[in-house]
Amino acid sequence: MSAEFSFAVHATDGRARLGAIATPRGVIRTPAFMPVGTAATVKAMYPGAVSALGYDVVLCNTYHLMLAPGAERIAVLGGLHRFMNWPHPILTDSGGFQVMSLARLRKLSERGVIFQSHIDGSRHELTPERAMEVQRLVGSDIQMQFDECVRLPCAHEEAERAMRLSLRWAERSKDAFGHEPGRAIFGIVQGGTEKDLRRFSAQGLVETGFHGYAIGGLAVGEPQAAMLDMIDIVVPHLPSDRPRYLMGVGTPDDLLRSVKRGVDMFDCVLPTRAGRHGLVFTRRGRLNLRNARFADDARPVDPLSSSPMARDYSRAYWRHLAKSGEILGMMGLTEINLAYYHDLMSGARQAISEGRLDAYITEAQRNWAEGEAEGR
Numbered sequence: 001m002s003a004e005f006s007f008a009v010h011a012t013d014g015r016a017r018l019g020a021i022a023t024p025r026g027v028i029r030t031p032a033f034m035p036v037g038t039a040a041t042v043k044a045m046y047p048g049a050v051s052a053l054g055y056d057v058v059l060c061n062t063y064h065l066m067l068a069p070g071a072e073r074i075a076v077l078g079g080l081h082r083f084m085n086w087p088h089p090i091l092t093d094s095g096g097f098q099v100m101s102l103a104r105l106r107k108l109s110e111r112g113v114i115f116q117s118h119i120d121g122s123r124h125e126l127t128p129e130r131a132m133e134v135q136r137l138v139g140s141d142i143q144m145q146f147d148e149c150v151r152l153p154c155a156h157e158e159a160e161r162a163m164r165l166s167l168r169w170a171e172r173s174k175d176a177f178g179h180e181p182g183r184a185i186f187g188i189v190q191g192g193t194e195k196d197l198r199r200f201s202a203q204g205l206v207e208t209g210f211h212g213y214a215i216g217g218l219a220v221g222e223p224q225a226a227m228l229d230m231i232d233i234v235v236p237h238l239p240s241d242r243p244r245y246l247m248g249v250g251t252p253d254d255l256l257r258s259v260k261r262g263v264d265m266f267d268c269v270l271p272t273r274a275g276r277h278g279l280v281f282t283r284r285g286r287l288n289l290r291n292a293r294f295a296d297d298a299r300p301v302d303p304l305s306s307s308p309m310a311r312d313y314s315r316a317y318w319r320h321l322a323k324s325g326e327i328l329g330m331m332g333l334t335e336i337n338l339a340y341y342h343d344l345m346s347g348a349r350q351a352i353s354e355g356r357l358d359a360y361i362t363e364a365q366r367n368w369a370e371g372e373a374e375g376r
Contacts, residue, residue: 003024003182004024004181004182005023005141005182005183005184006021006022007020007022007211007212007242008022013356013357014260014357015261015262016259016261016348016357017352018349018353023183023184024182025081025089025090026056026057026088026089027056028089029349030265031264031265031345031348031352032265032345033055033267033341033342033345034055034057034058034059034091034267035050035055035058035267035272035341036058036267036268037050037058037090038060038061039064039065039068040065040083042058043272043273043334044334045272047084047086049335050086051088053306053335053339053342054342055088055338055342056089057091058088059090059092059093059267060080060091061092061095061098062092062093062094062126062131062135062138063093063095063098063099065138066126066134067117067122071133071134071137072137074138075137080092080138080139090141091140091141091142091144092134092140092144093144094131094135094143094144094146094147096126096146096147096148096166097149097216097248100150103117103118104116110165110168112128113127126146127146128172128173128176129173129176132146132173132177136177136180141184142183142186142212143177143184143185145169145185146173147166147188147216148162148165148166148169148190149190149220150162150217152192152193152217152218152220153192153222156192156194158192159191159192159193159194160194160197162192163190163192163197166188166201167208173185173187174209186210186211186212186245187205187212187213188205188213188215188217189214189216189238190217191217191230193222195233199234202238206239210242211243212242213239213245214245215230215244215245215247215263216248218230218246218247219248219249219250219254219268227249228258231258231263235261235262235263243264243265244263244264244265245263245264245266246263246265246266247267248267249267249268250266250268250270251270252341252344252364252368253368255348256361256364257361259352259357260357260358260361271337271340271341272337272338274286274337275333275335276334278290278322280301280318280333280337281340281341282302282305282336282340282371283302283305283340283367284302284367284370284371285369285371286372287315289301289315289318289333290322291319294315294318294319295319295320296316297315298314298316300313300315301313301315302340305336305340309332310340313332347360348360
């Protein structure tokens with residue numbers, strides 16, 4: 001096992017890449033989807049169950065962990081890996097998105113952001129230096145720069161202001177990160193849906209120099225076509241020997257279209273959140289198991305799923321649990337969704353290695369469309 005962070009591309013298919021990120025805690029096979037364990041838990045899943053599905057890495061969040069239980073407490077308790085019993089790699093988001101989307105009464109300055117907790121109203125400050133300190137204290141393997149994420153749509157001037165501030169914060173984040181053997185820091189490309197700003201941001205981050213590069217500030221209200229346009233604009237300006245991470249995205253179709261464009265890493269709350277509310281993803285499209293038509297449906301959710309939850313229990317049973325608010329329903333449907341997302345990415349990796357990604361995507365999209373047409 002490598003003692004340093006590294007990334008290698010093993011095969012390509014067009015712009016899509018099959019690769020591996022090496023860390024002291026294990027290898028992350030790419031393209032990779034990362035389950036979101038915001039507050040040191042992937043909701044409704046035991047850590048061992050997430051690992052058993054085949055996942056190499058999970059995401060946790062600086063904003064939530066600094067509010068509860070606190071970064072200093074996690075450090076005293078042995079770090080995040082020991083705290084949540086996850087021995088594999090962990091990526092931590094720096095909290096920039098959550099400050100925008102959750103925090104109250106934000107006061108933004110060149111220094112950082114002063115805000116009130118959405119939990120209890122307590123006052124806190126996040127700066128690039130503090131965001132990196134929190135991530136160092138919890139001991140994550142991949143750490144993200146602190147950035148400002150704007151809501152879309154927004155004016156060009158507002159997107160430019162936030163992008164330039166994020167570039168200055170990127171330099172401060174890198175300085176605060178210092179040199180931590182085996183750990184990595186990623187820069188985050190911002191710029192809204194403005195092509196010139198995205199190019200400028202990507203070029204500025206590459207000049208600063210990071211272990212990897214993320215595309216942030218998307219999946220926040222813009223159409224899918226606009227998101228894909230931004231990927232097409234940004235990817236050619238990023239180094240081919242560094243991983244590329246599309247933050248907070250998305251649907252199975254988003255993932256495959258982005259893999260085709262050269263993205264290596266993804267995260268999103270969608271599969272876990274949807275599972276807790278009775279919505280499951282399958283090879284034949286989405287099923288809202290709270291729908292009355294499943295009340296007497298004895299078929300499994302997906303007989304070819306890698307999860308026994310999808311193969312061995314009826315749709316009628318899962319509908320009953322979802323409608324009854326049973327905890328087992330939330331757990332089982334979350335596992336079904338995470339199994340599907342893992343299988344989707346595993347299939348994409350295999351397809352890239354065999355030079356047939358386009359056919360793989362076409363088949364997946366056809367299966368989703370046929371399933372929906374059948375009224376499933």
